[in-house]
Amino acid sequence: MQDAPRQAPEVPALEVQLPPRRPLRPLDAFAGSLAQRVYASLREAILSMSFRPGDSLRKPEICAQLGVSRSPVSEAVTRLAVEHLVRIVPQTGTYVARFSLAEIREGAFLREALELAAVENVAQTITEDELTQLRHNLRLQQALLDDDDFDGFYQTDAAMHELILSFTGYRRVAALAETSWVHVNRARQLILPAPGRVQSTYAEHQAILAAIEARDPVAARAATRLHLGQLIGFLEPLALARPDLFEPD
Amino acid sequence: MQDAPRQAPEVPALEVQLPPRRPLRPLDAFAGSLAQRVYASLREAILSMSFRPGDSLRKPEICAQLGVSRSPVSEAVTRLAVEHLVRIVPQTGTYVARFSLAEIREGAFLREALELAAVENVAQTITEDELTQLRHNLRLQQALLDDDDFDGFYQTDAAMHELILSFTGYRRVAALAETSWVHVNRARQLILPAPGRVQSTYAEHQAILAAIEARDPVAARAATRLHLGQLIGFLEPLALARPDLFEPD
DNA sequence: TCTTGCATACTAACATGTTAGCTTGGGCCT
DNA sequence: AGGCCCAAGCTAACATGTTAGTATGCAAGA
Numbered sequence: 001m002q003d004a005p006r007q008a009p010e011v012p013a014l015e016v017q018l019p020p021r022r023p024l025r026p027l028d029a030f031a032g033s034l035a036q037r038v039y040a041s042l043r044e045a046i047l048s049m050s051f052r053p054g055d056s057l058r059k060p061e062i063c064a065q066l067g068v069s070r071s072p073v074s075e076a077v078t079r080l081a082v083e084h085l086v087r088i089v090p091q092t093g094t095y096v097a098r099f100s101l102a103e104i105r106e107g108a109f110l111r112e113a114l115e116l117a118a119v120e121n122v123a124q125t126i127t128e129d130e131l132t133q134l135r136h137n138l139r140l141q142q143a144l145l146d147d148d149d150f151d152g153f154y155q156t157d158a159a160m161h162e163l164i165l166s167f168t169g170y171r172r173v174a175a176l177a178e179t180s181w182v183h184v185n186r187a188r189q190l191i192l193p194a195p196g197r198v199q200s201t202y203a204e205h206q207a208i209l210a211a212i213e214a215r216d217p218v219a220a221r222a223a224t225r226l227h228l229g230q231l232i233g234f235l236e237p238l239a240l241a242r243p244d245l246f247e248p249d
Numbered sequence: 250m251q252d253a254p255r256q257a258p259e260v261p262a263l264e265v266q267l268p269p270r271r272p273l274r275p276l277d278a279f280a281g282s283l284a285q286r287v288y289a290s291l292r293e294a295i296l297s298m299s300f301r302p303g304d305s306l307r308k309p310e311i312c313a314q315l316g317v318s319r320s321p322v323s324e325a326v327t328r329l330a331v332e333h334l335v336r337i338v339p340q341t342g343t344y345v346a347r348f349s350l351a352e353i354r355e356g357a358f359l360r361e362a363l364e365l366a367a368v369e370n371v372a373q374t375i376t377e378d379e380l381t382q383l384r385h386n387l388r389l390q391q392a393l394l395d396d397d398d399f400d401g402f403y404q405t406d407a408a409m410h411e412l413i414l415s416f417t418g419y420r421r422v423a424a425l426a427e428t429s430w431v432h433v434n435r436a437r438q439l440i441l442p443a444p445g446r447v448q449s450t451y452a453e454h455q456a457i458l459a460a461i462e463a464r465d466p467v468a469a470r471a472a473t474r475l476h477l478g479q480l481i482g483f484l485e486p487l488a489l490a491r492p493d494l495f496e497p498d
Numbered sequence: 499t500c501t502t503g504c505a506t507a508c509t510a511a512c513a514t515g516t517t518a519g520c521t522t523g524g525g526c527c528t
Numbered sequence: 529a530g531g532c533c534c535a536a537g538c539t540a541a542c543a544t545g546t547t548a549g550t551a552t553g554c555a556a557g558a
Contacts, residue, residue, distance in 0.1 A: 034511075035512090058539095069512065078324065089539090089540085090519080090540060091518070091519040091540055091541080094540080106419040109366065109422070110363070112366065117366075170354075176359065180425075282542095283541075307509095317542080318544070340508095340509055340549040340550050341508090
């Protein structure tokens with residue numbers, strides 16, 4: 001069940017560093033029903049690579065570690081399977097999903113579809129108050145960039161996208177975009193941003209805001225498409241560098 | 250909130266006929282795990298209005314009717330709640346979701362976002378074989394129209410959209426579009442098509458296919474947007490005619 | 499008449515017991 | 529030595545028992 005490190009060529013094509021394994025976050029850090037909290041805790045572990053692609057998910061162990069019975073764990077695992085974050089093999093076991101380039105491409109497609117529609121909508125309907133929020137977010141990005149706080153920058157980047165999605169007024173689009181995007185995100189954190197990429201990202205964000213400020217839906221679409229199109233290109237080499245993390249196609 | 254002056258006051262604004270209540274379809278009509286089959290059976294009952302908005306979902310009754318225990322029923326109900334097809338009130342009961350105009354609008358937005366992205370993609374990548382399938386579908390529509398087989402026409406209409414979504418090569422977009430669209434669909438079947446609407450639908454389908462044949466993504470987007478934009482307008486009067494089926498806003 | 503308090507009868511949520519199917523490993527036969 | 533078979537030990541899936549929280553109805557009191 002444990003994935004043995006396959007042959008390492010002398011120098012990998014990409015510097016890939018796996019974050020350390022951490023124990024499950026206790027349930028009291030989350031809200032909602034037990035099942036909901038177990039779901040959140042497991043999801044976090046998978047997305048943060050504490051549970052790694054191919055790992056076996058041992059329910060008794062999880063039950064013991066979280067101090068709950070099998071029912072909420074089962075329900076949580078079922079929900080993770082719907083998102084393709086785990087793979088349930090009937091009567092055999094449950095495994096953390098490996099990456100799949102097909103699934104990553106699909107996630108990128110979905111995210112782009114949703115976010116293009118959102119930004120086109122928002123460019124036509126945005127209020128002054130909402131614009132203020134976006135401007136504030138972008139100023140924050142600038143400040144974090146000046147401080148070389150890349151982690152903070154990433155957070156604020158995500159927040160900007162979330163703002164735009166929420167400005168459509170549709171509650172579920174942000175959530176849907178997030179779940180569509182989840183495989184991309186899980187893979188993304190494995191690669192260090194290329195030099196200068198963060199600055200380009202900031203510039204692209206500026207372009208998006210400018211188009212929204214101009215209430216120009218066509219330009220907003222174009223700027224957003226340009227922005228989102230960047231990431232996938234950086235991701236594909238990962239499949240070559242770490243085939244052990246990927247689904248065999 | 251203003252009702253348009255389009256109706257004589259004495260007749261109701263809309264002739265709304267609810268389909269008859271039918272018993273749950275037995276599980277052996279479906280495939281997969283028990284939970285999966287229970288889910289499918291309940292979903293069908295809700296979408297076909299056999300279970301009506303506001304109805305209480307009595308688990309013991311369902312268990313008895315389907316001959317299973319509470320576990321698979323619980324899991325099925327949980328999944329229905331994720332889709333907002335039922336509303337679970339903790340420690341109180343589970344109810345078939347009422348319609349919500351907000352949710353219907355959101356579903357239409359999502360579907361449009363996905364289908365516009367799909368058709369734009371497909372117009373650039375479609376193969377001759379796939380084009381043949383679309384042409385065949387459209388000829389079938391024509392034939393069904395000539396026979397006044399509106400039910401068959403609707404099936405083929407849905408199949409055409411599904412074809413286009415599947416031609417992207419992304420497995421989950423069709424499923425996602427379906428679940429996004431589910432509230433629109435549930436409401437749609439309550440209203441009879443306006444006179445001549447079916448013919449217009451066919452013409453719009455022709456325009457979409459023509460744009461795809463021309464491999465013109467912009468025209469394909471425009472034609473699809475025009476087509477999808479029709480339905481929502483026909484749906485809004487329903488909330489006025491049958492407020493009892495709708496969530497109070 | 500209207501309110502208040504309590505007993506009752508529901509429900510979802512959770513815990514635990516049971517079943518059936520897959521995988522694995524070891525011994526036996528060839 | 530190598531392949532095959534069978535049994536043991538996993539697992540998910542399902543059944544059933546338990547707990548706790550909410551609505552409801554009725555009766556008693558204001």
